[in-house]
Amino acid sequence: MFSKHVTKDISAYCHGELSAEESGRFAEHIISCADCRSKFDEIKFGVKLAEQLPQVEAPESLWANIRPSLGLERKISSLRLQWHTRVVAVAAVFVVIGGLGIWWLWGRGFKNKSFWEVQQLAGAPRIGSERIGKQARLGVGEWLETDASSRAQIAVGSIGTVDIDENTRVRLLETQPTEHRLELARGKMSAMIWAPPRLFFVDTPSAVAADLGCAYTLEVDDQGAGLLRVTSGWVALELKDRESFVPAGAVCETRPGVGPGTPYFEDAPATFRAALEKIDFEQDPSVRSAALDSMLNEARARDTLTLWHLLARVEGADRVRVYDKMAAFVPPPAGVTREGILELNQEMLDRWKYELELNWNRSGSVLPKVVADGYFRVKNGVSRRLKEVAPR
Amino acid sequence: MEQRALMAQQLIDGSVIEACQQGDRDAFQLLFEAYKDKVFSIAVYSIGGDRALADDVTQQIFLKLFTAIRQFRGESEFTTWLYRLVVNACLDERRRRKRWLPWGETETVAMSSSGDRKPQEKQFARLEVAEAVREAIGELKPKFRLPILLKYIEGLSYEEIATVMGCSKGTVASRLNRGHSQLAKTLSHLNNPANWGE
Numbered sequence: 001m002f003s004k005h006v007t008k009d010i011s012a013y014c015h016g017e018l019s020a021e022e023s024g025r026f027a028e029h030i031i032s033c034a035d036c037r038s039k040f041d042e043i044k045f046g047v048k049l050a051e052q053l054p055q056v057e058a059p060e061s062l063w064a065n066i067r068p069s070l071g072l073e074r075k076i077s078s079l080r081l082q083w084h085t086r087v088v089a090v091a092a093v094f095v096v097i098g099g100l101g102i103w104w105l106w107g108r109g110f111k112n113k114s115f116w117e118v119q120q121l122a123g124a125p126r127i128g129s130e131r132i133g134k135q136a137r138l139g140v141g142e143w144l145e146t147d148a149s150s151r152a153q154i155a156v157g158s159i160g161t162v163d164i165d166e167n168t169r170v171r172l173l174e175t176q177p178t179e180h181r182l183e184l185a186r187g188k189m190s191a192m193i194w195a196p197p198r199l200f201f202v203d204t205p206s207a208v209a210a211d212l213g214c215a216y217t218l219e220v221d222d223q224g225a226g227l228l229r230v231t232s233g234w235v236a237l238e239l240k241d242r243e244s245f246v247p248a249g250a251v252c253e254t255r256p257g258v259g260p261g262t263p264y265f266e267d268a269p270a271t272f273r274a275a276l277e278k279i280d281f282e283q284d285p286s287v288r289s290a291a292l293d294s295m296l297n298e299a300r301a302r303d304t305l306t307l308w309h310l311l312a313r314v315e316g317a318d319r320v321r322v323y324d325k326m327a328a329f330v331p332p333p334a335g336v337t338r339e340g341i342l343e344l345n346q347e348m349l350d351r352w353k354y355e356l357e358l359n360w361n362r363s364g365s366v367l368p369k370v371v372a373d374g375y376f377r378v379k380n381g382v383s384r385r386l387k388e389v390a391p392r
Numbered sequence: 393m394e395q396r397a398l399m400a401q402q403l404i405d406g407s408v409i410e411a412c413q414q415g416d417r418d419a420f421q422l423l424f425e426a427y428k429d430k431v432f433s434i435a436v437y438s439i440g441g442d443r444a445l446a447d448d449v450t451q452q453i454f455l456k457l458f459t460a461i462r463q464f465r466g467e468s469e470f471t472t473w474l475y476r477l478v479v480n481a482c483l484d485e486r487r488r489r490k491r492w493l494p495w496g497e498t499e500t501v502a503m504s505s506s507g508d509r510k511p512q513e514k515q516f517a518r519l520e521v522a523e524a525v526r527e528a529i530g531e532l533k534p535k536f537r538l539p540i541l542l543k544y545i546e547g548l549s550y551e552e553i554a555t556v557m558g559c560s561k562g563t564v565a566s567r568l569n570r571g572h573s574q575l576a577k578t579l580s581h582l583n584n585p586a587n588w589g590e
Contacts, residue, residue: 011568015543017550017561039573045583046572052522053529053544058432059447063424066454070417 005029006036010043014178027197031212031234031245032354034346040198047178114175115139116154123150125164143171146187156180159195173203188219197234206254210236214248226254229266237263244309247360255281262309265302265360272298276306279314292318301329304356312344330356409470412461420458428454431478433545438482438537440530445485453481468555475546475556479538486534521582528578536571539564 006026012018013026030036115137124131125146127138138144138154146152146168154162157175164170168187174180182189183203192215193200200211205224209216214233220226228237229251237244237252239259246252252263261280264273271294278291292314299307307326311319323341332341332352340348404426411419431453436446457477464473529537542553553564576583 008562008566008569011572012550012565015550015568017565042576043569043572045580046574046576049521049525049528049575049579049582050540050544050572052525053437053540054522054526055429055545056433056436058428058450059443062428062432062447062450062454063421065447066424066451067417069455070420070458 005033007039010036010040011047013040014044014047027212030197032357033350034243035350037198044178044198048176051176051178114172116156116172116175118144119153119155121151121153121163123147123166125150125152138172140172140174143169145169154182156182156191156193156200159199160191160193162192163190165189184218184220186220186222188217190217191215198236204254206256206258207237207239207260210238212236212245216246224256228252228254247305247357250305250360253277253280262306262313264306268300268303268306269298272303272306279310288314289318292321296321296325299325299329301359304329305360308349308353308356311341311349326352326356330359404470406466409461409464409466412458413464423457424454427474430546431474434475434478434541435482437526437529437541437545438534439485441526449481449485453478456481469552471546471548472552472555475542475548475552476558479542479556482538483534524579524582525575528575531578532571532574536567536574539567540571540575543568 006013006029009018009022009026013023018026030040118125118127118132118136118138120132120134120136123146125144126132127136127142127144132152144152144154144164146164146166148166151166152164154164154170156162157180159180162170162182165188168189169185170187170189171183171185172181173183178199179201180195180199181201181203185205189202191200191202191211193211195211197212198210202209202218204218204220204226206220206226209218209228212234214230214235216228216230216232216235218226218228228235228246230246230248232248234248235246237246237254237260239254242259244252244260244263246263249267250263250265253261255261258281262276264276268276275291275295275298279288279295282288282291292310295306304326307322310322311326314322319342323338327338330352332338332348333355336348336352341352404423408419408422412423428450432446432450435449435453436443439445439449457474460477464470529540532540538557539553542548542556548556550561550564550568554561557564
């Protein structure tokens with residue numbers, strides 16, 4: 001059954017105010033519901049904005065204005081000397097810490113304090129123009145680059161790890177409690193993330209990969225084209241209004257100027273995959289329509305993953321053909337109509353997708369339990385135990 | 393300054409409160425140092441950025457605190473009790489003035505960190521965002537603005553905000569949702585990495 005919308009809980013989710021069980025329901029729902037996901041992104045941006053609100057210093061004259069009014073209230077206290085001592089101690093500690101702080105900042109050249117730990121796995125990776133040793137720190141805005149003989153591993157705060165393969169160039173864009181963002185300019189990376197959904201993002205030249213609690217590899221070639229391969233959980237690929245949801249066992253290609261293609265399972269027939277590539281990236285409508293014939297002939301129940309995404313990417317008679325093929329495998333649930341789907345009613349599309357997902361995950365679970373367990377443990381502050389449950 | 397306030401806060405315990413209740417001015421000064429910036433921030437954001445008015449309101453709050461602290465029985469957290477006093481004072485000021493001043497009509501606050509501006513473009517971009525956020529916060533209705541201030545300036549939990557505002561946790565969650573949503577819509581043009589110095 002399609003679960004209740006969770007928009008009222010979004011701020012509480014961002015602030016860690018939900019119980020583990022509530023967070024679980026929230027995460028499962030948001031993967032399936034486009035409306036809630038859209039609202040989640042909006043409110044998460046609101047949270048990010050509100051976090052920029054600066055505290056305002058009270059004027060120095062404030063105490064001088066208040067003090068005379070307190071004079072009549074003053075009593076000699078046996079504790080008075082103690083308070084004087086405390087105030088003097090506070091001032092002294094402040095001076096010492098302030099001095100140490102200035103010294104520390106001077107030593108760091110006032111660099112940004114936000115960083116990720118990087119570990120050398122092979123060769124001599126570089127951060128900027130400097131070769132790193134066994135351990136290094138990648139600051140916001142800095143590039144990490146590997147050559148043909150070097151590899152590195154990044155610890156993404158406390159939410160996961162990213163392995164950087166040879167000949168790869170990545171940059172840390174942001175690391176905040178509500179968002180961690182990496183840019184993959186070229187090369188290949190493998191991410192293992194156990195955070196709640198939509199906390200870790202990777203920008204590529206042709207799409208943004210949004211983590212939904214998962215493990216995956218992402219490759220970008222010299223032309224900016226990408227290939228996402230998900231090994232556990234889910235990843236969303238996005239560019240403007242084009243969005244693809246990629247579950248474990250599926251892959252999705254991306255192209256500059258087009259965005260994410262349509263996801264497909266790696267075990268799909270070769271003719272099916274070849275036809276899909278034409279539908280995604282060919283311009284000629286007749287070529288695309290012919291490719292759709294071939295693809296529908298080869299489609300299996302599991303390939304409704306691809307067909308569901310295609311509904312919004314083909315039009316007219318082609319959309320009807322895609323609908324009929326899908327309905328032959330898994331009829332739409334009660335309340336989801338043929339007309340609604342053909343008009344791309346988002347709520348109906350989401351409800352049907354929820355039913356179809358049982359065919360997409362071999363385990364039959366909407367969200368792989370091992371991943372769900374993993375990231376809710378982290379959310380509850382027991383990240384150290386995660387390695388016990390994270391898939392290898 | 394923030395570090396000094398933080399250290400002063402760490403020294404605030406039951407004995408400091410008790411000394412304040414006995415009229416010890418030095419203990420009260422410690423209390424003042426610990427909370428003055430937070431109280432002033434709530435006041436200045438609540439009354440539309442008028443720094444002079446916020447100064448008056450903050451003085452009134454601390455004078456009232458000095459008298460009322462004798463009534464504090466320790467049945468709730470001191471901070472919850474203090475912020476309830478602050479919120480009530482700000483709401484009283486609003487009632488007295490009949491309306492909340494729109495942001496920017498009077499001499500508005502200068503950001504505490506303005507003196508720290510560095511030439512880096514990134515730092516500048518962040519400050520520009522902070523300025524836009526302050527203006528947008530000023531445009532929120534009070535019932536959406538106050539939970540945001542208590543969350544982001546004071547760092548209170550939903551339960552603490554609910555106690556301070558005399559409402560349920562669900563209402564706090566709902567008002568924060570509305571506040572965040574409105575902020576995001578008002579400042580949607582900033583939803584671009586370039587605006588964040590990236």
